[in-house]
Amino acid sequence: MAVEETETDSKTFGNAEKDFVALGIAIAAIILFVGTGSSVLPRAIDAVFSGGKEPERLLVSALLLNIALIIFGWRRYRQLSYEIAERKRAERQARELAEIDCLTNCLNRRSMAAATQRLRKTASERGQAVAYTMIDLDNFKQINDMHGHSVGDQVLVILAKRLKEELPDDAILARLGGDEFAFVVAYDLHQRRRIDDLVIRLFDQAILPFRLGNLVIDATMSMGVATDDGQTELNPTLDDATQLMHRADIAMYHAKKQGKNRYFWFEPSMENELRFRNELELGIRRGIVDGEFVPYYEQQVDIATGELVGFEMLARWDSPDLGVVSPEVFIPITEEIGMIAELSEKLMDRAFRDAQQWDESITLSVNISPVQLRDPWFAQKLLKQLVANNFPPHRLEIEITESCLHENVGMVRSTITSLRNQGVKISLDDFGTGYSSLEQLRSLPFDRLKIDRSFVRELRGSEGCSKIVDAIISLGRGLDLPITAEGIESEEILDTLKQMGNLKGQGFLYGRPENAEEVHARLKSMGLLSTTSDTAALVAENAAPNIIESTKTRASL
Template sequence: MRARMFMTNPLDIILSNMQQGVAFLNADLRVVLVNDRFAELLRVPKGQIAVGVDANAIAGQMAANRDQSQIWLLHLLMNSTALHQQIEIGDGWLLAFTSTPIDHDGWLVQCEDMSPLASLEKTLAEQRGLFDTVLDNMPHGLCMFDADKNLMLCNAAYARLYCLPEQLTRSGTPLQHILDYRQTLGNAPAHRESYFDVVVEAALKGATASQNIALMDGRVVKISHKPMENGGYVAAHEDVTEAVRADEQIRYMASHDPLTGLPNRTLLREKIDRELSLDGKTSAVLCLDLDHFKEVNDTLGHAVGDLLLKAVADRLADCLREGDSIARLGGDEFVVFQADVRGREQASTLAKRIVEVVDKIFVIDGKPIRIGVSIGIAIAPDDGDAADSILRRADTALYKAKSNGRGTFCFFETAMDANRQERRNLELDLQRALEHNQFEIYYQPQVDAASEQVVGFEALLRWHHPERGLVPPAEFIPLAEETGLIVPIGEWVLRQACNDAAGWPADICVAVNLSPLQFRSQTLAHTVVSALSDAGLPASRLELEITESVLLTDNETALATLHHIRGLGVRIAMDDFGTGYSSLSYLRLFPFDKIKIDQSFIRELGSSKDCAAIVKAVVDLGASLGITTTAEGVETKDQLSRVREQGCGEIQGYLFGKPLPLSSVHDLIRGRLTSAA
């Protein structure tokens, strides 16, 4: 057995078990020794490359890569140095060919299968290409630094973000060099320490840390650092300037008035609470409300009103000391906050100054405008130690200032809270009154001036409060106007009056007052039609009374609504004629059926020639236009005689009857019918 083993040449055993192909060529470039693996790797049949075969024949087996085979042959013939080649032998079969000169002018030729390694390298190259493509097409800058803060790689977006030249994007560039270069360009971090803070934070957390970094050029870059195990880090750089500006704008809009740019209620409350938390300070809050601003809006339009508000804001700002602040709460309401005052005197001085400057004429779009301002003042900490309480009490003082005649200021007093609460309770009661049928309509007769026969009744609202008793209209009608409750209340009055009048004789009409707020409703005409239909009352027996304030608000819409209602057959009367600024002009704009001369003129008929002349002129004007005239407030025989002399067609007043409940109206009508019989 042992003898058989030694019969085989050990060299043959080695060659036949090698993974490499091996061939020895002599000086004539002929094969003197070759293993089977050599032919296998060249992909030629076994035996074609054998002892005696020359190099030219071997080169012929490399036909798939003729250039490399020729280089190989020429090198063997002309050189005596080693040659390393990669030769493709068809279908991607790649061999590493190494030719090494040996003693006696021969060559050792080795070949090795490189296909798996080449495939791996190709895959890696493709992945690197894909990685580079992704890296260079990322919208955000990406960079990687080692533990010594030397650049390992970065993408094109990073270079573009900071305008870096190519040499500063090479691997090994120190971060300090990049930052120094950016300093010269003016786009380095505005505070370089903040840039390194986020690096330290990420390292300490062992996780990603992000921070918005302001740059010297005004941009803001969000930098997110993620530490690596070797002490380096990867960082993403995103230009968030627009997002930050948008966020700042949103925060600004949330805390400032868009029209004037002044702080709003939210920002004001924050400042007041902050200042009031400091001990030893006396502060003043002044609540301002512009007088007659609504009239400006109604007559000149909201565009002029907005310009006026901006002009007022500028004047108010000029009145303030350093440290004082001003805010607009909305509408025509402003608040001035004096964070540190010596007492009521200093707040009083500012209030006087504000009243003075606001009272001066404004010129808006070439139009002179005069308004005023009412001011309520509360002092902290005496009147409150928090924003909500001090603002509420300044507002309570403002309400008092307005009720005192406007154009003035008033300090908060404890008793005002009780008055304000009483008004609030009255408002709540008024809301419940309609639901609990606490309203009742009284009717005041209107008579023919010549025959003294009743021709109609004016509907006048009364409120039977369960605790207060009969509440005068002067107390609750203005409150209903302010709160908007006049709209549902007015509709109830209209419907009830139509129902009541439907039971009267056909020649007696009912007059119902309409509020300007009802005209702002898009459904007024529909409500009138519905009330008439539900009651079965002919439209000709309904008379709607308006004041000129209705036409001051959205003149065109109000006129269109009036024409629509009059087209139904309803009569339209102008109430309180002569008390406004433009009564005569409205007679030209709309064909009123009746003019009601205000009682202030009737009251002075016996003592004022001017009043007599005005009444006479109105009656004559009405006659020329075919409009009936009614004298309001006739209380004496003398007044009756005088209005008859002036030619008034109808009379209303205590002389012929006070407002009566419905039951008394029926008695009055029955008495009229009895006397007529």
């Protein structure tokens, strides 16, 4: 549509330039002036200087009219020419604004497709292929959040300048939006290695530390490369530049998934993988609404006595289309698409109702995603949920991982404090695999440490891991923090842990995670179902006003 409008405007300007009406009026007036003047002027001169007969008044009037027409026609023609020149300049400027990114002076997404298609056509005529490369800065949002958008803009400007300096003169560079850039370069079909060399050079030069006054920002980038080279000839299946960009985007996404700060050439398997991920994403959104996700429960046992003391809730997804999907697969995707809070709330609602039927001495542990802890209202939402389900806060233990402590320690401390003030217990999960400092363990009010299963599983025949586990237990003893050992899968491991101290444990040795019905049957056989559920509900109901009032007070602060 924009192209059609531009062509129409150009035709209008061309017609205006070739419209000699105004100029014709002036020329006709000049011709009449010459004809009339040749008759009038000699008589007028003769009358003035020789006292001859005056020229006829009609001819004099015609002469004056011709002069007026000459002035009018010429001024109108000049004015029209000036207006056309101004409109052309404005159109050229508008076209540049529409096609150029105003921050970096690169092409923008709108113009990149057409420019790529033109380069493809030229390269094809020369027997060459083109490589389309997508570039994305890793964790650019953190730069904006920490230093402000003005600093982020400066980083983008410097990056664009560095890219231009390293790219060949005939390469096309565009900023597609945000921190996403793309460039297209032609290359010989048998010299694909040159593209690899170019990309590696960009990693070495374009991503050097960004120095902005006293501020130094380190960043990395991920790249994806796609080509219309079918190894020995041009690929006829790539009809336009949009498909080429799509493939490069898939390759870049693959680089992100593989750990960032790297690049990959597009391969068909990547597209299949992305398609499967999209199916998972759609399935997750639908499954949360349809109740396909259900809580399962893993036993937590006092290692010394063998007494069942609690359960850890685990999410399970039995999709009617995809079958049983592992939590290691769907949990990260759920976090990425922003659905983890909704999923967690639905699972906890169900778990609270299930746990109301258990003996009051049995606790419920729930894992909390780092994404949820970024919500400043998480504690209030969880306490409100406890009240709505009449579940006593002292029976709940939430588990957070060490990675949560490095994103926003202040917010995590506030959340933990709010929950503990209402009786909720807080465990530091997967201890030993992250970067927790002794200062954080000392200052943050944790109630329990959980040793990661990777250490516990290796206790059998591994002296090194035995020393690590023993050191963690000693640390917990020194900080007066109870310890839970995960991943107990053999009697040998259990016997080793018994010698290390009074611990709580969980693992397949005690049984696989079970659904609500299986847990209910187990507890019934053990005589551990609640006999005072009505009393517990009444206590929770009476505690509700205090919890809500305390929550409102903290929120106002």
